[in-house]
Amino acid sequence: VIAIRGLRRSYPMGDAVIAALNGVDLEVRRGEYAAIMGPSGSGKSTLMNLIGCLDTPDGGEYRLNGRLVSAMKDGELATVRNREIGFVFQTFNLLQSANALHNVEMPLIYAGVKRRERLERARTALRDVGLGDRMHHRPSELSGGQRQRVAIARALVNRPSLLLADEPTGNLDTTTAGEILSTFDALHAAGNTLLLVTHDEEVAHRARRIIRIRDGKIESDRANP
Amino acid sequence: VIAIRGLRRSYPMGDAVIAALNGVDLEVRRGEYAAIMGPSGSGKSTLMNLIGCLDTPDGGEYRLNGRLVSAMKDGELATVRNREIGFVFQTFNLLQSANALHNVEMPLIYAGVKRRERLERARTALRDVGLGDRMHHRPSELSGGQRQRVAIARALVNRPSLLLADEPTGNLDTTTAGEILSTFDALHAAGNTLLLVTHDEEVAHRARRIIRIRDGKIESDRANP
Numbered sequence: 001v002i003a004i005r006g007l008r009r010s011y012p013m014g015d016a017v018i019a020a021l022n023g024v025d026l027e028v029r030r031g032e033y034a035a036i037m038g039p040s041g042s043g044k045s046t047l048m049n050l051i052g053c054l055d056t057p058d059g060g061e062y063r064l065n066g067r068l069v070s071a072m073k074d075g076e077l078a079t080v081r082n083r084e085i086g087f088v089f090q091t092f093n094l095l096q097s098a099n100a101l102h103n104v105e106m107p108l109i110y111a112g113v114k115r116r117e118r119l120e121r122a123r124t125a126l127r128d129v130g131l132g133d134r135m136h137h138r139p140s141e142l143s144g145g146q147r148q149r150v151a152i153a154r155a156l157v158n159r160p161s162l163l164l165a166d167e168p169t170g171n172l173d174t175t176t177a178g179e180i181l182s183t184f185d186a187l188h189a190a191g192n193t194l195l196l197v198t199h200d201e202e203v204a205h206r207a208r209r210i211i212r213i214r215d216g217k218i219e220s221d222r223a224n225p
Numbered sequence: 226v227i228a229i230r231g232l233r234r235s236y237p238m239g240d241a242v243i244a245a246l247n248g249v250d251l252e253v254r255r256g257e258y259a260a261i262m263g264p265s266g267s268g269k270s271t272l273m274n275l276i277g278c279l280d281t282p283d284g285g286e287y288r289l290n291g292r293l294v295s296a297m298k299d300g301e302l303a304t305v306r307n308r309e310i311g312f313v314f315q316t317f318n319l320l321q322s323a324n325a326l327h328n329v330e331m332p333l334i335y336a337g338v339k340r341r342e343r344l345e346r347a348r349t350a351l352r353d354v355g356l357g358d359r360m361h362h363r364p365s366e367l368s369g370g371q372r373q374r375v376a377i378a379r380a381l382v383n384r385p386s387l388l389l390a391d392e393p394t395g396n397l398d399t400t401t402a403g404e405i406l407s408t409f410d411a412l413h414a415a416g417n418t419l420l421l422v423t424h425d426e427e428v429a430h431r432a433r434r435i436i437r438i439r440d441g442k443i444e445s446d447r448a449n450p
């Protein structure tokens with residue numbers, strides 16, 4: 001479902017250039033569950049943003065479901081992002097002025113789902129991450145781990161075939177993290193594809209494959225165990 | 226250094242009231258190194274914000290170095306926060322429009338340190354967290370773990386006698402986290418007091434005492450090991 005070759009992404013800074021991704025080759029098949037690990041600053045979030053069609057590379061090729069992403073027009077990209085991809089951001093990226101329920105509703109509004117159904121699905125998604133009693137809280141009225149869980153619920157509510165989660169358990173205690181990972185297992189068992197960035201070896205070992213990144217390149221890519 | 230009795234903090238939400246902290250008793254002596262753990266939403270950040278004088282309780286007493294914090298005027302509180310307390314926020318709270326160096330300089334500007342010395346100290350603090358080559362990046366030009374480290378450098382630059390760190394390693398790989406924890410060990414060895422919120426049992430076991438919170442109350446408080 002994901003075919004990447006020679007992917008590059010650089011940032012000019014003054015007269016230097018930072019090669020955040022320096023030639024990445026990666027293939028992910030439908031239904032796989034992979035974890036991405038690597039040091040802070042090694043390029044994991046940069047790679048996730050490119051895979052999630054939220055950023056464009058400076059070099060290389062990226063095909064999603066066989067279609068060259070660089071050849072897609074904005075409208076098509078937006079539809080792909082909304083219908084097929086669920087993204088949990090490392091910094092959550094919630095709408096501060098809206099409550100949890102409305103934040104989780106947003107992808108469904110974009111997808112044209114009718115009000116009654118989308119409210120029902122958003123409520124269910126929040127209950128599934130343990131926030132049934134926090135639906136009307138805005139992000140500033142939630143704890144760090146609760147905001148993280150709203151971001152997770154929002155990523156799951158549109159039943160994505162590809163889940164991209166950038167450090168989804170970093171602000172969660174072990175028990176709550178375990179519940180989220182069980183939810184991810186169920187999504188995987190339903191035939192969906194999951195790509196998780198994590199610093200936690202225990203979280204990574206729930207995946208079937210571990211990809212390690214260093215200095216903008218893939219250092220190793222192995223089945224787990 | 227910290228003496229807390231019956232501390233309470235509630236948030237009215239519609240016609241309900243959320244008791245984020247529901248009667249907390251806590252004593253921390255000078256030079257102690259304690260970890261605070263507990264489920265997501267149990268009141269850890271709320272407690273840290275009260276200890277850091279960033280919020281006021283609805284009930285109970287808090288004495289810092291023997292002085293009743295509720296009796297302090299704004300000016301005195303601000304000076305205490307700047308001179309004695311270093312705070313690493315769970316969501317970093319960096320100034321988006323300023324680069325890393327300027328963000329770390331801020332507490333020194335407030336403390337009236339002269340320009341040449343404060344630039345030198347800010348640079349050193351950033352090098353100490355491995356960001357010597359990222360000083361001129363703004364937060365949006367940094368990875369999640371790099372932003373976390375800028376927040377840590379900013380908390381340490383004024384040589385606080387009390388460090389309050391709310392999940393300081395949540396976005397860091399094991400190696401980088403280990404470097405930060407060694408820096409904390411050195412701060413502790415110099416006679417300072419450290420209070421760390423963490424979800425990571427390995428991080429908690431670097432402390433000498435583990436305090437567990439559940440539903441706004443202290444559930445257990447033991448020496449480690």
Ligand SMILES: Nc1ncnc2c1ncn2[C@@H]1O[C@H](COP(=O)(O)OP(=O)(O)OP(=O)(O)O)[C@@H](O)[C@H]1O
Binds near residue numbers: 019040045396
């Ligand atoms: N807009 C930008 N301008 C300049 N440099 C950038 C920018 N965005 C990211 N970088 C740099 O690119 C590198 C890769 O960043 P990225 O966010 O992908 O790292 P990461 O592996 O996700 O790290 P972490 O584990 O800390 O989240 C970092 O060294 C970062 O400083």
Ligand SMILES: Nc1ncnc2c1ncn2[C@@H]1O[C@H](COP(=O)(O)OP(=O)(O)OP(=O)(O)O)[C@@H](O)[C@H]1O
Binds near residue numbers: 142145
């Ligand atoms: N402004 C607010 N209004 C209403 N409720 C709030 C507000 N701020 C926090 N809360 C609630 O208070 C409780 C405690 O929040 P707190 O941020 O202290 O939790 P925490 O232990 O730090 O959790 P985490 O591990 O997820 O960071 C949470 O259930 C949260 O929903």
Ligand SMILES: [Mg+2]
Binds near residue numbers: 044046369370
């Ligand atoms: Mg990242």
Ligand SMILES: [Mg+2]
Binds near residue numbers: 143391
């Ligand atoms: Mg918290």
